[in-house]
Amino acid sequence: MNARRLISGTAVAAATALGLGTLSACSSDSAAAANTGKFDVVASFYPMAFLAEQIGGDHVHVTSLTQPGQEPHDLEISAKQTAALQESDAVLYLKNLQPSVDDAVAQSQVKTKIDAASLTSLEKHGNEVGGHAAEHDDHENEELAGLDPHIWLDPVRYAQVAEGIGKAFEKADPDHAADYRSNTATLVKKLGDLNTEFKNGLADTKTKVFVTTHAAFGYLAERYGLTEEAINGLDPESEPSAARVKELEKMAKADGVTTVFYETLVSDKTAKTIAGDAGLKTDVLDPIEGITDKSRGKDYFSVQQANLKALQTALGTK
Numbered sequence: 001m002n003a004r005r006l007i008s009g010t011a012v013a014a015a016t017a018l019g020l021g022t023l024s025a026c027s028s029d030s031a032a033a034a035n036t037g038k039f040d041v042v043a044s045f046y047p048m049a050f051l052a053e054q055i056g057g058d059h060v061h062v063t064s065l066t067q068p069g070q071e072p073h074d075l076e077i078s079a080k081q082t083a084a085l086q087e088s089d090a091v092l093y094l095k096n097l098q099p100s101v102d103d104a105v106a107q108s109q110v111k112t113k114i115d116a117a118s119l120t121s122l123e124k125h126g127n128e129v130g131g132h133a134a135e136h137d138d139h140e141n142e143e144l145a146g147l148d149p150h151i152w153l154d155p156v157r158y159a160q161v162a163e164g165i166g167k168a169f170e171k172a173d174p175d176h177a178a179d180y181r182s183n184t185a186t187l188v189k190k191l192g193d194l195n196t197e198f199k200n201g202l203a204d205t206k207t208k209v210f211v212t213t214h215a216a217f218g219y220l221a222e223r224y225g226l227t228e229e230a231i232n233g234l235d236p237e238s239e240p241s242a243a244r245v246k247e248l249e250k251m252a253k254a255d256g257v258t259t260v261f262y263e264t265l266v267s268d269k270t271a272k273t274i275a276g277d278a279g280l281k282t283d284v285l286d287p288i289e290g291i292t293d294k295s296r297g298k299d300y301f302s303v304q305q306a307n308l309k310a311l312q313t314a315l316g317t318k
Contacts, residue, residue: 049092094151120151123218152300210257213260261284265292285307
């Protein structure tokens, strides 16, 4: 495999290999230096970058198109990032989540294109229609329009994606296939343990209903027998109608809801307004679209464990 220089621009190095450190940004110089001789992967946003780092370990150099703290749905790829994509060995993305990424990948000549959405099953959840997934109206994306892309919040589906990425890495970089296989197995086991934690931790709660500002937790809710009521659809910054707010307040009272959840990358104004009117508390439920200083954890696993604790508190574990 030829060593490639990655023109990183605003691209940021994503989560590090399993348990070996913290998230850090790379300057263009350090990105190029670190990338010499490695399998070069461009990931669309944090959940994809995290898998690439975990599976690739020391053999990969990963950059993320979405910077920490940036709302991934709003990403517009720069010319430098497009150039970086063209120079990479592989691109890892989630189709129909970030339109500008989809367009750049479709036009690129990258040999290995890995679409995480093709590695597991997608479903419709709640009020996704009208959200960012419905923004695609071209024929190619008709089948995906309206489907919930937030598969990484379900540890079981995330593990399925990890397995698919591991196989793709083995095929694209066969010299390190054994390590990719081993790293994937370690990651899948850890995700299995997380699934067990959620399953046991949410098995016996006073209520099964939780309210969020962003319809990101449909897969998680489905996996553990919960019901997500989202104030907005898949677009985290859309404003709810007065009728929807009144409906949620009525539902909260009937179902024993105590908390309105908001997320770290979007304003908590809507959550606090509704919670105040209904006499409810607010708390963070993190969709893990990026890790920042405000995140309740340093990586996917620690933030998911914080999410579990928040859900247990809100739902009332017996």
